[in-house]
Amino acid sequence: MRYLEIAVQEGKRRAVLDILESEGIEYVVSDETSGRGYAAVVRFPVPTQAVEPLLDRLKRAGIGDEASVVVINAETVISEGFATLRERYSRGGQTGSRTSRQVLRTKADELTPPFAIYTVMLLISAVVATAGLLADSPAVVIGAMVIAPLLGPALAANIGIVTGDSRLKRTGFTYQIAGVAMVVVSSIALAMLARLAGLEPAGVDIVVATELEERVAPNLFSLAVALGAGIAGILSLTRGFSEAIVGVMIAAALIPPSAAVGITVAWGMSGAAIGAAGLVVVNLLSINLAALTTLWIAGYRPQGLFEVSPTRTPTYTYAAIFGIGLLVLAAPLAGVTLLDFHTTELQSAAESEVNAVLAEPQYDELESDEVAVELDGDYPTQSVDRVVVTVSGREPGPEPGLADRIYKAIRPHSDGSLVVEVQYVIAEERGKNATAEAAVERGRRTAAAESRP
CATH class of the missing domain: 3.30.70.120 (Alpha-Beta Plaits)
Known part of the structure; x- marks a missing residue:
């Protein structure tokens, strides 16, 4: 009431x-x-x-x-x-109840802090997110999302569009673009300092950190957070749900990918930086498109079939821009998604084929320890580089012909060229019960065999 x-x-x-x-x-x-x-x-x-x-x-x-x-x-x-x-x-x-357009504008304006406060909070969030990604710490990354004040700007722009409030629209888009830019620049600076200080938790290939890898090679499932955040953000304003929780969702879609851009730029990994930057842009478009569409469905639009409203054309125009941009940029994400499916299928098939080969009588002394499908690391659109098969046995040398045998079994499950690498580890007997333990010894006691097409 x-x-x-x-x-x-x-x-x-x-x-x-x-x-x-x-x-x-x-x-x-x-x-x-x-x-x-x-x-x-x-x-x-x-x-x-x-x-x-x-x-x-x-x-x-x-x-x-x-x-x-x-x-x-x-x-x-x-x-x-x-x-x-x-x-x-x-x-x-x-x-x-549904919040009126007049009250909606006021609430969106209240959720957009003064630019000075917005800048300080985003800089703090950028530092925390960068540290969390470098340390591969999910808890720290979540902390960065909590303090990022991104809900107001993300919603203000679209509320300004449908209500014809040009000031609110301009403020919302300015805050969004400036905020992402600030996070990227801050992350570059912090990551450069970390690199100069020798803080490289993952060695040269920094993206092997799980928290970072999923941001530089995003798939279509990455859109779910951004689309859900845009929809939930509007519902939080129009239906009185908790804005704080929704703000974390929007920050989750923008802060970690923006920090990933800065880290990969500092490490000179242009492909990974492009992948993370693409995710940032796609998430921005997704949030705005979802918010604008939800506002339209909720009734914040011109009423009447023949009503001429100054907000009708801008609403259609922005929706088209968001939608077309999202479709274009989502194409590489679809490719990554297909690669993920192919990699999963190839690994499952390779495990079955390796087990079938090692079940043959001549390989009674060997057991399969691990089957891994490795990608080439050419971000953001990678491809399968090789299948690495690790087998254990009591003899310290490779089994003649095994690599070729495994290659012929796995090859039909791959669409392109394939390298199969067989690594051997020594199974040592220890203790009175003669229990075999797999002891991976690199260098002198590890033998490897490769089979190529």
Whole structure:
């Protein structure tokens, strides 16, 4: 429920009262004596669903920006007339409410902090996210998401589009672009310092860290977070859900990938940087497209088939830009997704074939320890580089012909050229029970055999 207070300008008092009476709204009127051009102050409670249509009707009657309107949350209204009004606006269904366009703009504006505070919070988030990715620490990365103030800007831009608020739209897009740029630049600086200090947790190939690898080679499933965040963000404003939790979702889609861009740039890995940057742009487009679409579906659009609204064309234009951009940039993600499926299938098939080969009588002394499909590391669109098969046995040398035998068994499951590498480890007998333990010894006691097409 809402409680409205409207300061009505001279000559508009009767028009306002006629509208309220036609709606069956109980009101209180008092004279306004401040001498600021207002004739009266009208106060009345209404269901939340009634705020937007009522304000729109008052605007069409000439009660526009010159009037002063205050909308306040009301806890309880005890009135038989109000109960009838609420039933009419809820159409006999739930009394849950949709926030009016006017209140929606205010809430989006409140969630967008002053730029100085926004900058400081994002810089802190960038430092924490970069440290978390370098340390491969999920907990630290989550901490960076919690403090990033990205919810307001992400929603303000689209609310500005559908409500025709150019200031809100401009602020939202400016904050989003500037925020991502700040995170990337800060991450580059911090990662450069870490590299100069010799803090390379994963050696030369920094992206083998799990938290970083999934951001530089994203697949289509990465879109789920961004799309869900955009939808949930609008619902949090229009239906009163928790904005804090939704803000973490939006930060999850933007902060870690932006930090990954900075880290890979600092390490000079252009392909990985392109992959992470592509994920950032795709997530930005996804969040905005999902938010704009949700606003449209929720009814924040021009009403009436023949209504001409200044927000209709901009809404369609931005939706087309977001949608086309997303389709174009999502193509590489689809390729990565197909590669993931192919890699999983190849590994499963390779494990079955290796077990079948080693089950043959001549290989009774050998056992399969591990079968791994390795990619070539050519980010962001990788390909299968080789299949590494690790077998254990008591003899310290390779088994003649085994690599070729395994290669011929695995080759039909691969679409392109394939390298199969067989590595041998020594199974040592220890203890009274003569238990065989796989002891991987690199260098002197490890033998390897490769089979190529």
